[in-house]
Amino acid sequence: MVGRKNIINNIDWITIILYVIMVFFGWVNIYAAVYNEEHQSILDFSQRYGKQLIWISASVVLIILIFLIDSKFYSFFSYPIYGVFLILLVAVLIFGKQIHGAKSWIELGPVKLQPSEFTKFATNMALAQFLSAYNISIKKFKNLVIALVIIFVPAFLILLQNDTGSALVYSVFVLVLYREGLSANLLFIALLVAILFVSSLLVNKLYIIVALITLAIIVYYFVTLRKKLFFKTIIILLVSIVIVIGLNYVLKLQLQNYYLLIIALIVAGALFSIYAYRYKLKNSFIVFLILIGSIAFTFSVDYFYNNILVDHQRRRINILLGLETDPLGIGYNVNQSKIAIGSGGFSGKGFLQGTQTKYNFVPEQSTDFIFCTVGEEWGFIGSFGVIVLFSLLLIRLILLAERQRSSYSRIYGYGVVGIIFFHFIINIGMTIGITPVIGIPLPFFSYGGSSLWSFTILLFIFLKLDASRFELLW
Amino acid sequence: MESYANRKYLIIVLVVLISLIYSIRLLSLQVLDLSYKLSADNNATRYVAQYPARGRIYDRRNRLLVYNEAAYDLLVIPNQMNAFDTTELCSIIDFTKEELLVQIQKARKYSYYKPSVIVKQLSAKVYAVLQEKIYKYQGFFVQTRTLRKYPLKTASHILGYLGEVDENIIKNSKYYKIGDYIGINGIEKSYEEELRGVRGVKIYLVDVHNRIKGSYKDGKYDKQAIAGNNLVLSIDEKLQEYGEKLMQNKIGSIVVIEPETGEILALISSPTYNPELLVGRVKSINYSKLVNDSLKPLFNRALMAQYPPGSTFKIVNGLIGLKEKIIKPSSRFRCSFGYRVGNFYQACHHDTAFNLISAIQNSCNAYFSMAFRNILDDKKMKNISESLENWRRDVISLGLGNKLNCDLPNEVNGFIPSAKFYDRRYGRGRWKSLMLVAMGIGQGELLTTPIQMANLAAIIANRGFYYTPHIVKKIEGKDLIDQRFLVKRYTLFDSSQYKVIIEGMDKAVNGGYGSTAVYAALPNIRICGKTGTAENPHGEDHSIFMAFAPKDNPKIAIAVYVENGGYGATWAAPITSLMIEKYLCDTISRKYYENRILEANLLDRGRKEKHN
Numbered sequence A: 001m002v003g004r005k006n007i008i009n010n011i012d013w014i015t016i017i018l019y020v021i022m023v024f025f026g027w028v029n030i031y032a033a034v035y036n037e038e039h040q041s042i043l044d045f046s047q048r049y050g051k052q053l054i055w056i057s058a059s060v061v062l063i064i065l066i067f068l069i070d071s072k073f074y075s076f077f078s079y080p081i082y083g084v085f086l087i088l089l090v091a092v093l094i095f096g097k098q099i100h101g102a103k104s105w106i107e108l109g110p111v112k113l114q115p116s117e118f119t120k121f122a123t124n125m126a127l128a129q130f131l132s133a134y135n136i137s138i139k140k141f142k143n144l145v146i147a148l149v150i151i152f153v154p155a156f157l158i159l160l161q162n163d164t165g166s167a168l169v170y171s172v173f174v175l176v177l178y179r180e181g182l183s184a185n186l187l188f189i190a191l192l193v194a195i196l197f198v199s200s201l202l203v204n205k206l207y208i209i210v211a212l213i214t215l216a217i218i219v220y221y222f223v224t225l226r227k228k229l230f231f232k233t234i235i236i237l238l239v240s241i242v243i244v245i246g247l248n249y250v251l252k253l254q255l256q257n258y259y260l261l262i263i264a265l266i267v268a269g270a271l272f273s274i275y276a277y278r279y280k281l282k283n284s285f286i287v288f289l290i291l292i293g294s295i296a297f298t299f300s301v302d303y304f305y306n307n308i309l310v311d312h313q314r315r316r317i318n319i320l321l322g323l324e325t326d327p328l329g330i331g332y333n334v335n336q337s338k339i340a341i342g343s344g345g346f347s348g349k350g351f352l353q354g355t356q357t358k359y360n361f362v363p364e365q366s367t368d369f370i371f372c373t374v375g376e377e378w379g380f381i382g383s384f385g386v387i388v389l390f391s392l393l394l395i396r397l398i399l400l401a402e403r404q405r406s407s408y409s410r411i412y413g414y415g416v417v418g419i420i421f422f423h424f425i426i427n428i429g430m431t432i433g434i435t436p437v438i439g440i441p442l443p444f445f446s447y448g449g450s451s452l453w454s455f456t457i458l459l460f461i462f463l464k465l466d467a468s469r470f471e472l473l474w
Numbered sequence B: 001m002e003s004y005a006n007r008k009y010l011i012i013v014l015v016v017l018i019s020l021i022y023s024i025r026l027l028s029l030q031v032l033d034l035s036y037k038l039s040a041d042n043n044a045t046r047y048v049a050q051y052p053a054r055g056r057i058y059d060r061r062n063r064l065l066v067y068n069e070a071a072y073d074l075l076v077i078p079n080q081m082n083a084f085d086t087t088e089l090c091s092i093i094d095f096t097k098e099e100l101l102v103q104i105q106k107a108r109k110y111s112y113y114k115p116s117v118i119v120k121q122l123s124a125k126v127y128a129v130l131q132e133k134i135y136k137y138q139g140f141f142v143q144t145r146t147l148r149k150y151p152l153k154t155a156s157h158i159l160g161y162l163g164e165v166d167e168n169i170i171k172n173s174k175y176y177k178i179g180d181y182i183g184i185n186g187i188e189k190s191y192e193e194e195l196r197g198v199r200g201v202k203i204y205l206v207d208v209h210n211r212i213k214g215s216y217k218d219g220k221y222d223k224q225a226i227a228g229n230n231l232v233l234s235i236d237e238k239l240q241e242y243g244e245k246l247m248q249n250k251i252g253s254i255v256v257i258e259p260e261t262g263e264i265l266a267l268i269s270s271p272t273y274n275p276e277l278l279v280g281r282v283k284s285i286n287y288s289k290l291v292n293d294s295l296k297p298l299f300n301r302a303l304m305a306q307y308p309p310g311s312t313f314k315i316v317n318g319l320i321g322l323k324e325k326i327i328k329p330s331s332r333f334r335c336s337f338g339y340r341v342g343n344f345y346q347a348c349h350h351d352t353a354f355n356l357i358s359a360i361q362n363s364c365n366a367y368f369s370m371a372f373r374n375i376l377d378d379k380k381m382k383n384i385s386e387s388l389e390n391w392r393r394d395v396i397s398l399g400l401g402n403k404l405n406c407d408l409p410n411e412v413n414g415f416i417p418s419a420k421f422y423d424r425r426y427g428r429g430r431w432k433s434l435m436l437v438a439m440g441i442g443q444g445e446l447l448t449t450p451i452q453m454a455n456l457a458a459i460i461a462n463r464g465f466y467y468t469p470h471i472v473k474k475i476e477g478k479d480l481i482d483q484r485f486l487v488k489r490y491t492l493f494d495s496s497q498y499k500v501i502i503e504g505m506d507k508a509v510n511g512g513y514g515s516t517a518v519y520a521a522l523p524n525i526r527i528c529g530k531t532g533t534a535e536n537p538h539g540e541d542h543s544i545f546m547a548f549a550p551k552d553n554p555k556i557a558i559a560v561y562v563e564n565g566g567y568g569a570t571w572a573a574p575i576t577s578l579m580i581e582k583y584l585c586d587t588i589s590r591k592y593y594e595n596r597i598l599e600a601n602l603l604d605r606g607r608k609e610k611h612n
């Protein structure tokens, strides 16, 4: 047995310090976001900052508990814990419908919990358990399917609760699969499909097609061995584009630009296929096929969206993409949030001096839009600081994951990285107008017991595994 | 086993890359782009909803019936409030201090950051005073809205009124929000989407002293409100007003239709009310007063009151008799002070034989009782069920027994009993024509509404067809009204059958002494009409008259109901005659006649009764 002292020595204090800074700074901003003259005591438990103090204290208890439990417990009980949370999700679905419409919450006395928050670490544990088993290779199709089932069953149940944002988080486990050997090509195709799906609903078709062609040309340049042929085919493409546009102009066909591009592409593609066949350019031909496939996919998304989806499904997608976020018009929330952050300037307005987040209607200013308060009151210094904190934490966690001897710990570690990374990208991205408005919290910052606890548990189980890394060798 | 440890580099690169992109974005947002912080600490934006002007409403001669007047709501954002002089604010908005504090408390309870209404619909005068001083009241601001105004104060039942949307509407609609108004009745309701327009939003920059500094980003994110469409009604306001005057101190209704188009020229339900009672801050008090009034002024009798049609229905049975060849125009029935079969006796007051035309002229009960029984006992039919169903089909083709589906809400069906109805009541095969004979003269189970009877008059005027009655003639900005008002609807009868009936209706008015409706006659206009008396178990009978004029090339079809007015000839016929004269000649030649109607007060006869 290894002594207690050893464990304390082995704890990664860097991560813990980062954690403490983030939770503390988060609380300061929650206080600022809901601050008003009538409730000034930080111990006023009718206010959100007072309540958050309770959640933080409870987190300390949770952390101590996590460190007291034997590290083998986690891998040993991965599946049962996963099972329990799946049952809880189902229970919420049935239960939640009976209580006034709230579908994702469970009430335990004075505390309201969101089981979907906790399913994240449970899923992470189950996935780590499955992938770390002896002789499991993700390259085998059967194993890949099982891993995907482990990931998407909870995601699907959460989707049924109408909490699309939380369900999307599960897609990040693909990153874990990638680290464990998932084919990069598969990952690339999955990413391409996701990006194409979203962008074809948001962006003009012409831009997508131009971007795809550009991308294909770049890839083609790198995969082709005969650079001469490369330039030839590019010339063929350019010439056919010019001809098609010329014909359109002369014959007054008035076709839309992206149709012209596609026609040119098909003409050029036909010639190119002959080349590809004659010179055995297998790689280049695959690039071309993927390009054609992507364009076809872009158009089928339109058809799928308009003709196959029913109204409420369309609505769901619209909300997810931020096309239908609020009654005052597209972009209201994002616009408000950008004003708040932008008005902070370089050094911010100062603690409690923010007007945007208080006077105005930045929605959910203490939960999903907490970053607005950071940006407004602490300026670029503060918001950049938060970004630095997150990237330090993520990189530290990656390094920790890599130093694990047991694959269970490593896989679990990457799960932690993925989940925090995803929340970081989406949450901050939406407040600065880069990603769609998907309501998920900023880890360790946003107000809410469920969110704080679930991230604390997620992180500290990994720190416990890491501290015991010399005991865990399988 | 292969190791993929190198893949960590790609993941680290991804983390760094995204952090870098976000940092650059933040740098541009917070440091480089100055538009987000015109001045570092004193700009806030305020979203002010822009309420579009609701469409105005005109009559067929472009007389303005409804327009909008600005009104002002005072709102507060509790979080922005500072100490202020409550006494002064109270005196401006005519509140007691307690009332104001209650409102502020309510607003706080709703939200510290979102605006709540303190007082609604302040007048322009109050607004002017308030606007000067509002800078003193931090957190308060004024939002402009519009109120309906009625320059002529007529046609309340047609126009309807507005009300605040309730939770149900908000839940089921994407458009409406708390505090919005929606048409509750009349054309305000049925043409809500045309009239309301589309709400917009304006974004202002506001400094910490609650002063508007200008529009945010030059209005780039503003959304213009789109005004509602104006409506032109088919009603003739002069005629409408005259009808309301004639019906004052009486209960009942008048519906006037232009036969060749189906346009409603006037639609009166009496007693009526001043439409301005249901606007603005006085609405809730007035509304409960009107609801509790025993005469039910909010009830639109023209569309919603169902009465037995009485003798006016004799012309329907006459038409069916002709069509089914039960009666010929020349065949005669004898009336000997009524119709007697065994123990059954239906009283009448003639002692002579009538053909169809003179039977209509004299409204003979015996003739139509016999005719109706013969229709039911028609040898051509298998049994009485089949002949009743056949009769019913004919009646329904005349627009009776079902909603006409006009463009006003709350129409009712009326009732034309079916064979099934009597099967249920008496048992299958256990009912006979004699048991139903009251329907021959329009009594019994039959129920029709005033608008249906006016439409029947239009059908006869047209000799066999009608357009669905409607009240909106034109929607501004649109070429056409609803397609359903442009379809010519035919009945199951020939024009030759109508001609006989019209002769009878002509004689009823212009046949001289002994004709039932001589009071309706006009010297220079040939009116064709038919009286009716709806039996009323609760009190004196209802007086009914339906007519059209002139006989050739009819321009007007009308039905008049006077509750507790006794015989059709007593009140309904003269009112009809005055309405027709007013519409066709614009002047009233018989002032004494008019005065008798205007001075009559029949309310006391109805006061004790209940109407539904």
Ligand SMILES: [Zn+2]
Binding pocket: B335, B337, B338, B348, B349, B350, B363, B364, B365, B366, B367
């Ligand atoms: Zn008689």
